[in-house]
Amino acid sequence: MNPKAPPGRTRPGTPKCCGTPKFCGIPKFWGTPKSWGTPLGAALGVFVTLSFALGLLGGPLRPTRDPKPDRAAPCRPVSHIVFLKTHKTGGSSVVNLLSRYGESRQLRFALPQRYQFRYPEPFRAESVRGFRPGERFDIICHHMRFSPAEVQRVMPNDSFYFSIVRDPGTQGASAFSYFRAAAAAFRCAPSLDAFLAAPRRFFGPGGRGAGLARNPQWFDFGLPAPAAAAEVPALLARLERRFPLVLLAERFDESLVLLRHRLCWPRAAVDVFAHNARGGAAAPTAAQRRRLRAWNALDWALYSHFNRSFWRHVERFGAARLQEEAAELRRRRRRLQERCLRGAGPVPAAAIAEPRLRPFQPPGAEHAVLGFALRPGLPPAERRRCGRMALPELPYTDLLARRQFGNGNGTEWDDF
Ligand SMILES: *[C@@H]1O[C@H](CO)[C@@H](O)[C@H](O)[C@H]1NC(C)=O
Ligand SMILES: *[C@@H]1O[C@H](CO)[C@@H](O)[C@H](O)[C@H]1NC(C)=O
Ligand SMILES: *[C@@H]1O[C@H](CO)[C@@H](O)[C@H](O)[C@H]1NC(C)=O
Numbered sequence: 001m002n003p004k005a006p007p008g009r010t011r012p013g014t015p016k017c018c019g020t021p022k023f024c025g026i027p028k029f030w031g032t033p034k035s036w037g038t039p040l041g042a043a044l045g046v047f048v049t050l051s052f053a054l055g056l057l058g059g060p061l062r063p064t065r066d067p068k069p070d071r072a073a074p075c076r077p078v079s080h081i082v083f084l085k086t087h088k089t090g091g092s093s094v095v096n097l098l099s100r101y102g103e104s105r106q107l108r109f110a111l112p113q114r115y116q117f118r119y120p121e122p123f124r125a126e127s128v129r130g131f132r133p134g135e136r137f138d139i140i141c142h143h144m145r146f147s148p149a150e151v152q153r154v155m156p157n158d159s160f161y162f163s164i165v166r167d168p169g170t171q172g173a174s175a176f177s178y179f180r181a182a183a184a185a186f187r188c189a190p191s192l193d194a195f196l197a198a199p200r201r202f203f204g205p206g207g208r209g210a211g212l213a214r215n216p217q218w219f220d221f222g223l224p225a226p227a228a229a230a231e232v233p234a235l236l237a238r239l240e241r242r243f244p245l246v247l248l249a250e251r252f253d254e255s256l257v258l259l260r261h262r263l264c265w266p267r268a269a270v271d272v273f274a275h276n277a278r279g280g281a282a283a284p285t286a287a288q289r290r291r292l293r294a295w296n297a298l299d300w301a302l303y304s305h306f307n308r309s310f311w312r313h314v315e316r317f318g319a320a321r322l323q324e325e326a327a328e329l330r331r332r333r334r335r336l337q338e339r340c341l342r343g344a345g346p347v348p349a350a351a352i353a354e355p356r357l358r359p360f361q362p363p364g365a366e367h368a369v370l371g372f373a374l375r376p377g378l379p380p381a382e383r384r385r386c387g388r389m390a391l392p393e394l395p396y397t398d399l400l401a402r403r404q405f406g407n408g409n410g411t412e413w414d415d416f
Pocket of ligand 2: 304308
């Protein structure tokens, strides 16, 4: 659907949801974001992603040079990892690299029974497949609503916690398109503009998928609704002590470099393609972004907080050094895309011959989710490596489950 459709337009058969203003009622604080949020506006000079095309992020490519040896002191690779995957922020690409790293080193994943940990309920240790009290896993990275005490029941206490956030001005547009069926508030709205013109007409805090329709990142982090605006900074400061690194979707490659150094992982471990890009989605307008940020005021506070932290990390790391390594990462990705992929980039599912490589298409979504088709004729070892990089999250989760739960060690997936 055209997001610029006039607000008044309705679709036939649009179900009635959120009927009464009472049902739509939300705490007063939520309705007055301007009183505490950073002024937003078109000041965000670089609008980068709607479709989250990683290749487009960051600066121009520089000529290829040999990578410099790492200056960092020797470190020990981290293998106890909690990644909080947030919605529509680029997290699927992170899950792909974590899956590959864990699989190749035979680490144990705390996996959901299906694909998410009973989302939107808060995470519970019992939702982990094969959970036994006292047992710990190496990596947890599937969608959950975060709950620290419960996560600690399945993860070692020296685990490294990280996550990824995205400007709600673009995250919100992506969520609206993707969760058109899953979130009642979005299903009821005839268009994004109609939704944003009067979100309370469509949204009820008890409605289906409400956590996806308002402040979804705040929700995924498991944060409580603050009683007062003044509480927000303290909540975020506490959250940051738990999550010492939070990646930015808008600076994905720079984020990967920072992550790699924190984890003490080799360069190839953060080679990754942009999973779950949307085909043909238009970037939200400046007005839509402004309204999305106001509607998702808590997410805007959260994003602004971690944006500031991110740039402090960059400063500490060294901006020039970071740019250099991010540029190298992009060069490597481009080479891998040319080497591995038909069309050297994402393609519609219909163009993918191998069923396992076709990404999940959310019912009712406005834009198709793109995937990757392997170039024909790759030698076996390369076909395996490229196939793992191209494998969508759901089949990769199946693969990891088969490895961990006995029926198969994953080698049956080596030939796509
Ligand atoms: C971490 O867990 C180990 C074993 O479960 C325990 O001996 C240790 O005291 C814990 N460390 C902290 C800092 O809680
Ligand atoms: C993020 O931080 C950078 C560096 O301080 C700043 O230039 C940019 O405007 C911030 N972005 C947002 C959306 O606040
Ligand atoms: C995986 O299982 C296959 C048989 O299904 C076996 O031939 C192969 O050696 C196994 N590989 C590993 C790494 O255990």
